[in-house]
Amino acid sequence: xxxxxxxxxxxxxxxxxxxxxxxxxxxxxxxxxxxxxxxxxxxxxxxxxxxxxxxxxxxxxxxxxxxxxxxxxxxxxxxxxxxxxxxxxxxxxxxxxxxxxxxxxxxxxxxxxxxxxxxxxxxxxxxxxxxxxxxxxxxxxxxxxxxxxxxxxxxxxxxxxxxxxx
Amino acid sequence: xxxxxxxxxxxxxxxxxxxxxxxxxxxxxxxxxxxxxxxxxxxxxxxxxxxxxxxxxxxxxxxxxxxxxxxxxxxxxxxxxxxxxxxxxxxxxxxxxxxxxxxxxxxxxxxxxxxxxxxxxxxxxxxxxxxxxxxxxxxxxxxxxxxxxxxxxxxxxxxxxxxxxxxxxxxxxxxxxxxxxxxxxxxxxxxxxx
Amino acid sequence: xxxxxxxxxxxxxxxxxxxxxxxxxxxxxxxxxxxxxxxxxxxxxxxxxxxxxxxxxxxxxxxxxxxxxxxxxxxxxxxxxxxxxxxxxxxxxxxxxxxxxxxxxxxxxxxxxxxxxxxxxxxxxxxxxxxxxxxxxxxxxxxxxxxxxxxxxxxxxxxxxxxxxxxxxxxxxxxxxxxxxxxxxxxxxxxxxxxxxxxxxxxxxxxxxxxxxxxxxxxxxxxxxxxxxxxxxxxxxxxxxxxxxxxxxxxxxxxxxxxxxxxxxxxxxxxxxxxxxxxxxxxxxxxxxxxxxxxxxxxxxxxxxxxxxxxxxxxxxxxxxxxxxxxxxxxxxxxxxxxxxxx
Numbered sequence: 154x155x156x157x158x159x160x161x162x163x164x165x166x167x168x169x170x171x172x173x174x175x176x177x178x179x180x181x182x183x184x185x186x187x188x189x190x191x192x193x194x195x196x197x198x199x200x201x202x203x204x205x206x207x208x209x210x211x212x213x214x215x216x217x218x219x220x221x222x223x224x225x226x227x228x229x230x231x232x233x234x235x236x237x238x239x240x241x242x243x244x245x246x247x248x249x250x251x252x253x254x255x256x257x258x259x260x261x262x263x264x265x266x267x268x269x270x271x272x273x274x275x276x277x278x279x280x281x282x283x284x285x286x287x288x289x290x291x292x293x294x295x296x297x298x299x300x301x302x303x304x305x306x307x308x309x310x311x312x313x314x315x316x317x318x319x
Numbered sequence: 320x321x322x323x324x325x326x327x328x329x330x331x332x333x334x335x336x337x338x339x340x341x342x343x344x345x346x347x348x349x350x351x352x353x354x355x356x357x358x359x360x361x362x363x364x365x366x367x368x369x370x371x372x373x374x375x376x377x378x379x380x381x382x383x384x385x386x387x388x389x390x391x392x393x394x395x396x397x398x399x400x401x402x403x404x405x406x407x408x409x410x411x412x413x414x415x416x417x418x419x420x421x422x423x424x425x426x427x428x429x430x431x432x433x434x435x436x437x438x439x440x441x442x443x444x445x446x447x448x449x450x451x452x453x454x455x456x457x458x459x460x461x462x463x464x465x466x467x468x469x470x471x472x473x474x475x476x477x478x479x480x481x482x483x484x485x486x487x488x489x490x491x492x493x494x495x496x497x498x499x500x501x502x503x504x505x506x507x508x509x510x511x512x513x
Numbered sequence: 514x515x516x517x518x519x520x521x522x523x524x525x526x527x528x529x530x531x532x533x534x535x536x537x538x539x540x541x542x543x544x545x546x547x548x549x550x551x552x553x554x555x556x557x558x559x560x561x562x563x564x565x566x567x568x569x570x571x572x573x574x575x576x577x578x579x580x581x582x583x584x585x586x587x588x589x590x591x592x593x594x595x596x597x598x599x600x601x602x603x604x605x606x607x608x609x610x611x612x613x614x615x616x617x618x619x620x621x622x623x624x625x626x627x628x629x630x631x632x633x634x635x636x637x638x639x640x641x642x643x644x645x646x647x648x649x650x651x652x653x654x655x656x657x658x659x660x661x662x663x664x665x666x667x668x669x670x671x672x673x674x675x676x677x678x679x680x681x682x683x684x685x686x687x688x689x690x691x692x693x694x695x696x697x698x699x700x701x702x703x704x705x706x707x708x709x710x711x712x713x714x715x716x717x718x719x720x721x722x723x724x725x726x727x728x729x730x731x732x733x734x735x736x737x738x739x740x741x742x743x744x745x746x747x748x749x750x751x752x753x754x755x756x757x758x759x760x761x762x763x764x765x766x767x768x769x770x771x772x773x774x775x776x777x778x779x780x781x782x783x784x785x786x787x788x789x790x791x792x793x794x795x796x797x798x799x800x801x802x803x804x805x806x807x808x809x810x811x812x813x814x815x816x817x818x819x820x821x822x823x824x825x826x827x828x829x830x831x832x833x834x835x836x837x838x839x840x841x842x843x844x845x846x847x848x849x850x851x852x853x854x855x856x
Contacts, residue, residue, distance in 0.1 A: 181651060185589075188644070208633035216640025217673070220647065220666050227651050227659060281630060281690055344818060351550045351817045361554045 156200055163200070167193035180226045184219060191215045205281040373487045375456040376439045379432055380483045381476040382451055384422050389476060390451035393427035400446035405436035423449070430475060434459050434468040444488070448501065453485040516619070524625050528605045536759035537567040539808055543759075546812045574752035582745050586652040593649025594746070594753035600642035601760035607631045608767045609693045611777045611797035614790045623797065627693035632680060635692075635768065636673070639723055642761070643669045646725075646732060649754065650742035661741030664823065665732030668722055671830040672729075676719035678838035679712040682845040683772060692768075696776030700783075704775035711841045713773045715834050720769060722830070724761040727815035734820055766807035767800075774803055 170189040177183050191214045198207035288296050336342050362369050371377075382390050393410035411428035413421045420426075443452050462468055477483045541556065541563070548555025556563035581590055611623035628634060643666050650662020686708060687695050699705060706713050722729040733741030740746075743754045770776060777796035787795065821829070 185648070204628065204630045205633065208630045208637050211637040212633065212640050216637060216643070217670060220640075220643055220670055223644075223647055223651075224663060224666055227647070227663060281633075347817045348813060351813060354550050354552055357552050359552055359554055363554065363557070 159196070160200055163193045163196040166190075167197070181223065184223050184226060187222075188215050188219050191219065202280070205284050371456055373456065376441045376454040378434075378455055378457040378459045379437075379443070379470075379475055380453050380455050380485070381430065381472070382453060382485065383477060383479065383482070386419065386422075387479050388418070388420055388422040389426060390422050390449045391427045391430065392423035392425050392449055392451070393430075394448065396446040396448060397443035397452055400442040401437075402440060402442060403436045403438045405433045405438075406443060407431050427472070430472050432470050432475060434470055435465060445497070450489065450494075453483075453488055455483055455485065520621055521625060524623070525606065528610065528625065529602060532602060532605050532760050532763055535763045535804075535808075536756055537571075539759040539762060540570065540755075541567045542808065543812050543815075546809065547816050550813070550816045571752070574749050577748040579748040579750070580745075582654060584654040585745065586654065589648050589652035590745075591750070593645055593652055594750045594757070595645075596648065597642065597645030597757040598753045598760075600638050600645060601757040601764065603638045604635055604764045604768070607634055607692050608764070608771055609696050609776055610767075611800060612789075612793045614793040616790075622693075623793065624693050627691050629689070629691045631692040632684065632690045636677060636680075640669075640673055642723075645754075645757070646742050649746065653742070653745035655745050657739045658742050658744045661732045661738045661744070664738075665725060665742060668725075668729065668731055668826060668830075671827060672719040672722035672834070675715055675830060675834035675838050676723065678835065679715035679719065679841060680772070682712045682838070682841045683709055685842070685845050685849065692771055692776075696771050696778065699775040700778045704773060704778070706773040709773065709841075709845070711837065711844075713769075715838050715841065716772065717769060718829075718834060720765045721811070721814065722826075724765055724811075725758060726762065726811055728818040728821050729826060730820060731823055731826060762808060762811050763804065766804045766811070769807055770800065770803040776800060 167190050170186040170193070173186040174183045174190065177186060191210065195207040195210045195215070198204075198210060384390050393408050395408065395410075398404075398406040398408060407429070408427045408431070409429035410425055413424050413426055439454060441454050444454055459468075544566070545555040545563070547553075556566040559565040559569045581587065606625040607628060609622075609624035609627070613620050613622045615621075646665040646669075647662045650658040650660075650665070653659075683695075683705060684690060686705070687698055689695060689698075695705070721727075725732050732738075733743065738744070743751055746754060777800035779796070779799045782792065782796070785792075
C-alpha cells in the first residue's frame with residue numbers, strides 16, 4: 154500500500170522535474186532539476202528492491218556526472234544572453250520531429266498489452282551479492298566488453314587531453 | 320650570516336624518504352605535539368597583571384597641594400614641552416573665595432590631554448615648575464570612541480578623597496635636580512639677554 | 514512493532530543530537546587545540562575554561578544581520594547551506610555506535626539500520642555533499658565564491674575515486690558492504706588496519722580532502738579566495754556551512770574507526786566476562802574515545818601542515834593516491850589468493 158503511494162509520489166516528482174529540466178530558462182536550474190529526477194529514479198530502484206542499482210545511480214549520475222555538468226555550466230557562465238539564436242527553420246523542424254516522436258509513442262502504447270509482465274524474476278536479484286554473481290557468471294562476456302568500451306573511452310579522453318606535440 | 324643559521328639552497332634530487340613526504344609530516348607532527356607540554360607564557364590580564372616599574376609612565380594626574388587646592392597655574396610649559404602636542408589648556412583668573420580651590424592666582428579652567436596623541440615621554444612632568452602634573456603607573460583605560468580618549472580635568476585632577484601617591488617620582492633627588500636645572504636655564508636666559 | 518519504531522525514532526534523534534553536540538564542542542576543541550599547539554590559552558572567558566564558548570558563538574551567529582546579496586539567486590542561496598547540513602547529518606544512521614543491549618526481553622541494536630549497501634550509501638551521501646558547496650558558491654554570484662565552489666567540487670570528485678578504490682580492497686577482504694558486519698568481523702582484536710595499512714592511509718588522506726580540511730582546504734583558502742564558497746554568506750547560513758564541516762569531521766572519524774580500527778570493539782573484550790549491557794556501554798565509550806582521537810588528529814594535522822598548492826593537490830590525488838589504491842587492490846587480491854581465501 155505504502156509502496157504504491159510512494160511510487161505515485163516518486164513518479165510525479167520524476168516527471169514534473171523532468172519537465173522543468175526542459176522548460177527552465179537557466180541551464181543551472183535545469184541541471185538541478187535533472188538531479189532531482191535522478192533522485193526520484195533512484196527511489197524507484199529502491200522500491201524494486203534494487204538497492205545496489207539505486208546507490209550506484211546516485212553515486213555515478215547525481216554525484217559525479219551531474220557535478221561535472223554543473224561544473225562546466227558554471228565555468229562557461231551560460232545564461233540567456235549567450236544562448237545562440239535559433240532560426241525559424243530549426244524550430245519548425247524540431248516541432249515536426251517532436252510531433253512524430255509523440256505519435257509513434259502513442260501508437261506503441263496503444264498497441265501494447267495492458268497486462269503487466271509477470272514478475273518471473275527473483276525479487277532479490279537487485280541485492281549486491283546476487284547481482285555480482287549474475288554479472289560475473291552468466292553475463293561475464295557483455296560485462297567484459299563494456300569494460301573494454303570504457304577503457305577505450307578513457308584512452309580516447311587521455312589522448313584528447315594530451316598536449317599536441319607540434 | 321649573523322646568526323650562523325643560514326642554509327645554502329640546494330637543488331639536489333629529493334631522496335625517496337623525502338619524496339614520500341610522510342617522514343616530514345611525522346616530524347612536523349611531533350614538533351607540534353611537543354608544544355602541548357610547553358608552558359603557556361600568556362598573562363591573563365584583568366586577573367593577572369604584568370609587574371610594572373614603580374616609575375612607570377602611565378596615565379597623568381594633576382596634583383593638588385596639602386590643602387586640596389590645584390597646583391596647576393596654566394603656565395603652558397607642559398604644552399610647550401610636549402613633543403606630541405597632546406596638551407591644551409585655557410587659563411582663567413582666580414576669583415575671590417576660590418583660594419581653597421586653586422593655589423595660584425591663575426589656574427587652568429580647561430586642561431585636556433589627548434591620550435591617543437600622548438607618547439608618555441614624561442617631558443610635561445619635567446617641564447612643570449609647580450609640581451602639578453605627574454605620570455602615574457596607572458594604565459589608560461580602553462574606550463570605544465576617539466573622543467573619549469581626550470581626558471579633561473574631570474579625569475586628570477586627582478580626587479580630594481582619593482589622593483594619588485607620587486612620592487616615588489617626587490623624591491628629594493628629583494626636586495633638587497629640577498631646581499638646579501631651572502637655575503641653569505634661568506642663567507642661560509639671562510646670559511642670552513645680556 | 515510500534516515499540517521498535519519508537520525506539521528507532523529515539524535512536525535517530527539521539528544520534529542527531531550527539532553529532533550536533535560533538536560538532537559544537539569540536540569548534541571549541543579546535544580553537545583550544547590550536548591554542549595549545551601554539552602555546553596560547555584559547556577561549557577562556559565564557560564559563561570555566563571557556564566551556565560555554567560554543568553557545569556564545571551560536572548566539573552570536575543567530576543574532577547577526579542576515580545579508581543576502583541583491584544579485585544572488587534567492588532560493589539556491591538558502592538551499593546551499595541546507596544541503597551541506599543535511600548531507601552532513603545523513604551518514605550517522607548507518608554507523609554502528611555500539612553492540613546490542615537487552616531491555617525487558619527485547620534486543621535493541623545501537624545501529625539505526627544495517628542496510629546491506631552501507632558503504633555505497635555512505636559514498637552516495639558524500640558525493641551528494643558537494644552540491645551544498647557548489648550551489649552556495651554559484652548562487653552567491655561572486656567570482657571568489659564560484660572559484661571556491663569549482664575547486665571544492667573538482668577536489669571532492671578527484672578524491673572520491675581514490676577513496677572508493679581504497680575501500681574496494683577492504684570490501685574484498687571483508688566480503689560485505691554493511692558497516693555492522695565489517696565491525697563485527699573485527700571483534701577478535703585484529704582490526705582491519707593490520708591487514709590494510711596502505712588502504713587506511715589512502716582513506717585517511719581522502720577523508721581530509723572530502724571534509725575540506727587543512728591541508729586540503731582549497732575551497733576556502735582565505736589567502737587566495739577571500740572566504741571561498743561562503744564569501745557572501747553571513748549569520749547562521751555561514752554558521753551552517755562551518756558547522757557542517759565539523760559534523761563531517763565527526764562522521765568521517767566514526768567511519769574511519771569503523772572501517773579500520775575495529776569500531777566499538779576493543780582488545781580482550783570477551784575475556785573480561787562482562788554482562789551484555791555493561792559491555793555495550795563500555796564499547797560505546799571506547800568507540801567515542803577512538804572517534805575523539807581521530808577528531809584530535811584532524812585538528813593536529815590542521816595546525817601542523819601548510820595548505821597544498823592546487824596543482825600539488827591534483828597531482829597527489831590522481832598520480833599518487835589513485836595508482837597506489839589500485840596497487841593496493843592487486844596486492845590484496847594476490848595475498849588473498851596465496852593464503853587460499855579465494856580460489
